[in-house]
Amino acid sequence: MSKELLQSRLITLIGPISIFAVLVLGGLLYASFGGSARDGLITQMLINAIIVLGIQIYVGNTGVLSFGHIGFGAIAGYAFAICAISPTRKNSQIPDAPFGLSEVDLTPFQSVLISILLTVIVAFIIGLGLARSGARSGSVAATVITLALLFVVHEVAKNWIDLTRGGKTGLSFSPLGNVTLQGRGWIYIALLLAMITARLFKETRLGRLAQAAREDDLAARAVGIDPAVQQMVSLLLSVTIVSIGSSLRVFELGSINPRLFFFKFTLLTLTMLIVGGRNSVTGAIVGVVIITAGSEFTRYLAGPSVDMAALDWILRSGLTDIFLGASMLGFMIFKPAGLLGDWELDNWLKKFIPKKETEEREQSRVGKDQIRDLQSLKVEGVVVDFGGFRALDKAEIRATTDEVVGLIGPNGAGKTTLLNVITGVVESNEGALTVNGKSIEGLQPHMIARAGLVRTFQNLRLFHLLSVRENIEVARLASPDAKTRLGTDTIEQLLHLTGLNDLSNRRARELDYGNARRLELARAAAANPLFLLLDEPTSGMSDHESEAMIHQVRSVASLIGAGVVVIDHDLNFITGICDRVYVLDQGRIISTGSPEEISRDEKVRVAYLGGS
């Protein structure tokens, strides 16, 4: 880790540590004015914060809505209870426990470790299933799998009476001695650990890649990100934190039963996460505090101490549930990103820390163009049938890394389909695809990107919530092999070449059309491909902009030493940029040659203008 990176990570830590301090000190202060009931409330709040942070790691970074985390919590809670309850108590509560578990006698700390281990193993299996189901942001199959987990765990806990003592009574510990709130060091340690883990994970390479896949699954694959890997890592990390929190929850309550980790608790934790902003660690804590305070207040209002006959119709039991449900619903309808969106305290604090960067940036602008051996892309005899329609009929193109190759043709000629075949988005019925003689046939899109073919999208697929710089940074980091990645200075160069340096901290969704197209180009280049495959890079641009794009594409390509295959309708652009042009019509290559030769070709004229 470079010194610079270490420094920026340390600054990042200021955020979680100060939030932790405020939360704990505030909690202790509040509790010191009240009786033991307040101690209990603050304890619960801090533990819920740990669990919500755990859920945030998965839901926030991947965008997959999970109802299963409380199911994982139930597994962890039971594992903890069964390990930590003393053998004498177990012999009276669950004398017939399988595997001789009633004789097990472990310390709470050992029990937490066992509970993490067990839960992570289960999560790994579930994670494989989620990956198989093609989980991505908002995908229903994934949510239902997690929901199924919650129910299965609940059913098992209710019915496996030998192990769990069933649903009525549950398991209980011998009462914990009198430990003051300040004395519960384990909670503070766990909370700090959870905060730092959640916050740092957002900044790590894996975290960033997960967020990119959350924003756009297909675009992430196209630059070489395999979302399944990120999702699995997020899941395991998130479940680890949830296990710690759940074990603590059981430990503090002194008992466990199946209802403790079911729908109600799921509602509570998810509402906390959503109200604060699921993409923000700071937000998760804000949500926990607001919802805890709100629930407490509504409970007080609905309780016997408030007696207002006029408001009797609303101040009654169930008010807390309404509060939770309405918060969830209200935020989804009016402010789905939550109060804070993806705002983090430390990012805000960073603005006040002076930067010393100007010289470095100026230097790197000089740029060293990457020199590569000549590489080739061959597409031969590709046939694609959509039902009865033959979209591509033995199409073939060749390109080398020292040239810009154009692909033109009337609408519906099959240009984008050909690009989709090359990048693995559409499967071909016949044909061969090779990069430098190596077949890339049948590879997943992210493997094709890693083999050196990275594309842009005609209909713009940027990572909307990430900044311009982050869009490029993520693509640079996509390759799992650090040796094949471009240097960090390339980001500045790409920003400079595409004219985006002034916009580098803007979110991608705020960009206008032209800038969004240029960012597509810069992002694709940052993945360090052998070939840039550009799908209508000038569509929607003014003449002036598309003329500038000629130079931008050429300089970006020469910076990374890549060849270019470009589809476009703008003939000035194509003539200006291409060394060679292929003309595609009705799925067939009908002509090829230099732009001048093409413009004289009779067949091309007929294809475009019709007639004979």
Next chain:
Amino acid sequence: MTELIQQIVDGLGRGGIYALIALGIAVIFGVMHLVNFAHGELITVSAYSAYGLFQAGWDWWLIAPAVILIAGMTSVVIEFLAFRWVRGAPDFTMLMTSFGIHFVVQALFVMYVSANFRQFPRPDWIFNTVKIAGISFEVFDVAVIFFTLLTLIATFWILQKTMFGISLRAAAEDFDAARLMGVRSDRIIRGAFALSGLLAGVAAVFWLMRSGQAGPTAGLTPMLKGVLAALIGGLGSLGGAVLGGVTLGLVEVMLISRLPEGLVGLTDGIVFLLIAFLFVFRPQGFISVRRAERV
């Protein structure tokens, strides 16, 4: 053999109810791309309506059509109050919204009725048996199968022959194109919610005849079964939803009759596990609705 036929009829009876719920979920998914986890609330509302009407002295013959109408109207009201605002929102938002509605409705009943279940009488004929071709069946199963078929035929007739049905299918195929062709999106979505509510109402009548109780969580199990049926059938495919419902019913009955005594309590758990496995290998369900993403 006799036993197997009895089980199949029993399974079809169960599955018919699931199919109606799943069909409603599929209809809404078609027009809004929303998996409605609040669909079960229609059954909760139906349950309380049935309970209330019993208190008022009504009989099942009158309660049944009333419940169906109430479910249809409730569905439209929920769309008007909540779903209208998240049309076209990202999938995550819509999923969460439907769960939000689920929790709010549940809480409203806790607040204004009771957290406890209320009982009402089941029709006295539901445990009667009838002999057909020498095999005895429960009258209830036969009735469910008959009315489910009737409802399905009516629904598919509406979808195939009426202007509303054709617009709805067109909207399900390609919403933007349908709008360009003059289909009024407001009306179609409202209509889809009404249709889906009426289907839930029919399912609710049978569900309640068997359960005979109303509670805040009454809709949870039928909702889950319906969503699962719609998913295993292939989301968005109307035929798939029916197929999924019937399959789910049959699998459940087969499991219950074959599992050893101690494991019967785990039937739902095992079904969930099977379904989770199915998604792992076929996330798109039985009938895959191609939604080509334009790239």
